[in-house]
Each structure stands twice: as structure tokens, then as C-alpha cells.
Amino acid sequence: MPEHEDLSDMDDIDDAIAAVTLGMALIVAVFVAALFVLTMLTPTAATAGPDRAYILAGSKHLGTEYEFNEVNPGLFLTWELDRFDVTVGAYHNSYGSGSLAASVAYPLLRGEVI
Secondary structure, eight states: OOOOSOOHHHHHHHHHHHHHHHHHHHHHHHHHHHHHHHHHHOHHHHHHOOSEEEEEEEOOOOSOSSOOOOEEEEEEEEEEOSSOEEEEEEEEOTTSSEEEEEEEEOOSOOOOOO
């Protein structure tokens, strides 16, 4: 078996795998929670599924001395309801923990996609 002088690359790979695994677990949890919340708000929106999905991959922190985690997998789902949009998501944050987020937005303009 060859000797390795520096195993820091292996630690980085293990950290990335752990981040992706946690991210996927958070994605499933958020999707289930989103369906539950939307069922409470409007049953037809929940059964229709999300209108948009955003996949997060990472971030870059500039001008800081602190070493942030820059592998941030996650997923955000948006349902466009009659009067407002509901977005829920989960991601692996820059501090190395899982985070959940939700928002409700009132779109000022809503147009057709070409």
C-alpha cells in the first residue's frame, strides 16, 4: 500500500460526501414539509407539485479571514398560488450545518414565459 504524505485531500472528499448526504436528507424533509403546509393552505396547489425548483451547489466568500464551508448543496421549491408565491427549501449552510428557509412573496408583475 503506498504511503501518503498528506491526507487532507481525503478529508475534503469525506466532508463533501457528508455535506451532500446531509443536503439530500434535508431536501426530502423540506419537500414533505412543503407538501404538508401547502395542503393546509390550498389543497390544489399541493397536489399540483411545485412550479419551480432551484438547486444550490455552493458559495464563495470573499474578503474574509474565516474559512467558510463553500459546498452548500440544497433545494428550494416554489409554488405560484393565485395571489402569492410560497417557497420552501433546505441547504447545507456555510457554517457546516443544515438550514431550512421559507418565504411568501407577493409578485408585483407576473407574465407569461416565452
